[in-house]
Amino acid sequence: MxxxxxxxxxxxxxxxxxxxxxxxxxxxxxxxxxxxxxxxxxxxxxxxxIDFTNKYLVLSGNVPDGASLEVARASGAAIFAYGAFLMAVLNFLIVAWVVFLLVKAVNRARDITMRREEIEDAPAGPTQEELLAQIRDLLAGRSAV
Missing domain, CATH: 1.20.5 (Single alpha-helices involved in coiled-coils or other helix-helix interfaces)
Structure with missing residues (x-):
């Protein structure tokens, strides 16, 4: 085992x-x-x-006017806490946007690094002398015809 x-x-x-x-x-x-x-x-x-966290509606029960969401929940009343939900959705969207931006930045940096490596690994082209020799040979082949 x-x-x-x-x-x-x-x-x-x-x-x-x-x-x-x-x-x-x-x-x-x-x-x-x-x-x-x-x-x-x-x-x-x-x-x-503005903080929407403490925005709520009392569905049933008694809650003192202006009480925070915690106090309203502690009172045992049925609470429709739409503000807490809106803040959770907003925070999720903000976090998702930040993650998107960070991932995009990391991907861009990785792509730049990979391009540099590809350029460094690319085979070197012919030298100037080799190109001139090829041109000379092509011209020599033309004049022989």
Whole structure:
């Protein structure tokens, strides 16, 4: 059983998955910081700092006027928390946009690197002397006719 476990762990796809999960966790921290620290403040600037999280409708039960969503939920009332849903959708769209931009930037950088490698690996063309020799041979073949 230990041998089977070692073979399972040594498979490439298991190691790739582990690396992907670790990189994904680090990437999540980067994206979260970008959204929370850079993008949300800019959006807050344009929206006047409006936070929809505490917007809700009381479907049944008693909730004090102006109570936060937490207080409304704690009161046991049936709450339609449309603001929390809207903020979750907005945050998802922001995160998706940031991920799209980061992936696009990484792909562009990878393409540039691959093009450079292709140019470096491309076979060198003929030298100037070789081209002149080919032209000379072609002209010599014409004048012989």
């Amino acid at each position: 230990l041998k089977e476990f070692r073979q399972f762990i040594a498979r490439g796809n298991v190691m790739d998955m582990a690396v992907g999960i670790i990189i994904g966790a680090a990437f999540t921290a980067i994206v979260g910081s970008m959204v929370d620290d850079l993008i949300n403040p800019i959006i807050g600037l344009f929206t006047g700092g």
